[in-house]
Amino acid sequence: VPRPGAGIQPLLAATLTSMRVSEIGEFGLIERLRAALGAQGDGRLAAGIGDDAAAWRPGAFALATTDTLVAGVHFLPGRVAWADAGWKALAVNVSDIAAMGGTPTVALVTLQLPPETEIADIDALYAGLAECAAAYGVAVGGGDIVASPTFGITVALFGEAPEAAGGAGLLRRDAARPGDVVAVTGTLGASAAGLAVLLGDATEAAGEEGVRSYLVGRHMRPAPRVSAGRAALAAGVRCAIDVSDGLVQDLGHVCEASGVGAELRLAALPVDPVLARVERAERATERAATGGEDYELVLVAPEEAIRATALASDVPLTVVGRTVDAREWRGVRCLGADGREVRFERGGWDHLRRRGDV
Numbered sequence: 389v390p391r392p393g394a395g396i397q398p399l400l401a402a403t404l405t406s407m408r409v410s411e412i413g414e415f416g417l418i419e420r421l422r423a424a425l426g427a428q429g430d431g432r433l434a435a436g437i438g439d440d441a442a443a444w445r446p447g448a449f450a451l452a453t454t455d456t457l458v459a460g461v462h463f464l465p466g467r468v469a470w471a472d473a474g475w476k477a478l479a480v481n482v483s484d485i486a487a488m489g490g491t492p493t494v495a496l497v498t499l500q501l502p503p504e505t506e507i508a509d510i511d512a513l514y515a516g517l518a519e520c521a522a523a524y525g526v527a528v529g530g531g532d533i534v535a536s537p538t539f540g541i542t543v544a545l546f547g548e549a550p551e552a553a554g555g556a557g558l559l560r561r562d563a564a565r566p567g568d569v570v571a572v573t574g575t576l577g578a579s580a581a582g583l584a585v586l587l588g589d590a591t592e593a594a595g596e597e598g599v600r601s602y603l604v605g606r607h608m609r610p611a612p613r614v615s616a617g618r619a620a621l622a623a624g625v626r627c628a629i630d631v632s633d634g635l636v637q638d639l640g641h642v643c644e645a646s647g648v649g650a651e652l653r654l655a656a657l658p659v660d661p662v663l664a665r666v667e668r669a670e671r672a673t674e675r676a677a678t679g680g681e682d683y684e685l686v687l688v689a690p691e692e693a694i695r696a697t698a699l700a701s702d703v704p705l706t707v708v709g710r711t712v713d714a715r716e717w718r719g720v721r722c723l724g725a726d727g728r729e730v731r732f733e734r735g736g737w738d739h740l741r742r743r744g745d746v
């Protein structure tokens with residue numbers, strides 16, 4: 389954890405309109421980032437930025453995850469707001485904690501900064517990060533700043549999960565059983581459409597500015613489902629994953645880890661309502677099934693536990709499929725409204741023959 393030394397520069401906020409990282413110095417920047425984070429919530433940290441390491445009291449299960457966003461690889465500077473990048477850098481990690489049934493607690497943030505980085509951009513980045521931290525009760529305990537030819541932000545996030553009666557206290561990928569119900573929180577597909585807008589790909593949505601900014605917002609400011617994950621755990625759900633790669637692929641990870649097969653009913657997918665309005669039904673459904681970065685939760689559990697979660701959750705839950713014994717089939721089968729299997733490929737989807745016909 390970086391420690392501001394005695395030589396901290398005074399913060400010249402009024403004159404920083406075009407100041408660069410190379411001009412403010414590491415300690416000046418650390419102090420500035422600390423100020424951007426503000427009071428840091430509920431006093432969770434016993435020690436944080438400015439000490440040698442962060443300290444806090446852990447819960448029953450300690451959770452840890454990390455993720456990096458690199459400019460030009462994971463987001464496009466110039467096309468997205470720095471504040472949105474800051475939100476997303478933390479939010480994707482919060483989603484992984486949510487997918488374990490946990491609560492996020494403390495984050496460490498490492499910045500890779502080209503010396504010519506504008507201070508105003510870092511201010512905006514941290515404003516977005518601080519907004520996400522406040523929304524999810526995360527304290528930023530410290531981190532590191534390194535010079536780099538490319539901008540990057542790495543967040544390491546810690547969390548905790550309660551120890552429930554019977555020893556279970558986590559949502560795991562390997563806890564699905566044949567005959568379970570597959571359910572998903574919220575809606576799907578808008579994030580992938582937002583990415584398409586950012587990349588300038590042709591989309592039916594591209595005509596309306598309001599729609600474009602909505603879709604980009606869904607891509608850059610995901611709302612991780614921490615409370616839904618907690619509700620699921622309390623309701624007896626033991627298996628979950630968050631939708632980062634796309635529902636079909638992420639459910640595939642559950643199938644592999646649990647040794648089951650799964651069936652998804654495409655007509656049941658909760659397609660984002662704006663996306664459903666502006667895109668062809670097949671295209672919107674494809675984005676919902678395979679698009680990714682929705683950061684919703686996929687819950688796989690006996691029907692009772694799913695029903696109990698739906699009653700307790702603050703977000704809508706939609707049943708989209710079921711699991712089967714791996715001897716019936718492995719991996720994920722997608723069924724169209726007509727009951728025929730649909731296979732997604734780059735650029736479209738393929739109808740396959742009914743299973744009995746093959």
Ligand SMILES: [Mg+2]
Binds near residue numbers: 483484487630632
């Ligand atoms: Mg994940």
